[in-house]
Amino acid sequence: MEESSRDTRPPQAGEAQGEPLRPDDEMMREKAELEEAKAQAEKNLDLAKRIQADFDNYRKRAQKEKEEQIKAANDRLLYELLGFLDDFERALAAKAAPEEFRRGVESIHANLRSLLQSKGLVETPCERFDPALHEALCVGEGEEGKVLEVYQKGYCLGPRVVRYAKVKVGSGNNRGESDG
Template sequence: MARMREETLRGPKSMDEGQVEDTQERDLENPPEEDSLDSNDMSPLEKIMTLEAELIQAKAKADEHKDHMLRLQAEFDNYRKRTQKEKTEIIKYASERLISELLPVLDNFERAASSAQVNPDFNAFSQGIDMIYRQLQTALNKEGLKAIEAAGQPFDPNLHDAVLRVESDEHPENTVVEELQKGYYLKEKVLRPSMVKVSN
């Protein structure tokens, strides 16, 4: 009777209050499990083993990168040695083609000298020398050799080497009066300046 009076005074439990109490009772009976994967809950031994595994992986990657760098270094060294050898060969045999062009000239000089001993005809010898001279000019012109114009030209210290200064009524001042030795271009470069006389 007393309990009935208490319930009467309090009033009947609502459905929500009953559900809350049931949920609280279940929570007390079955507390939530803690995250077993939390690294903070790992034992010192487990932490050490994890770090060792990560260290092994990092070392493997470092070794792989090191091997790659060593291979690249070896390839570069081989390339450098190969290009140096090729450069040396180019320098060593740079004049090979020119020498090949001049060999027929050398042969003709030998023939002319032999002919002069057998036949002392000066005209024939002179013609032979002239032919060889033209042959030599042709071979050198193919390589880019070109004579520098000098006589009658204004003196240019970049092209002419003045070895004498002379008085001249026929030429303006600072003009090349006479060429003493030919000068040459090799392609666009002055190979040898002309030796000249220049008017005062």
């Protein structure tokens, strides 16, 4: 075979597999990959921004719905309490004897207590001092830890304390009456 039949021209891009690309071809390929990566990064950033905006809108919507539910619950309770206000106004306007007036007020009190209990409000027990339920205003002579006097009743709504009972608590110092 003759050596002159061999092709001496430089190989063209894509002409022979396994041969290295020329620097220009490699640079163009890397540039294309970079552009593709930039485009993908932009898509990902746009997607992240949309997801963040959707989440912010969801959070705002959920907060607004929660506020509306609280307002609706308050409206219902206030509506129910207005009946008691009406009853008190009628009682005050009536020219009833003191005993009839007292019975009317007791009836209103019982109805109000019943409504509050139906909503889950319960009076806190006041036999033994419990710092989770009571606020000790003072200490007196008596059995240690025993509630001696209740100055203001306390109430719970489920596991939550709505108002702590204000109480006087025994100190454990029982002085005899013969001291003196």
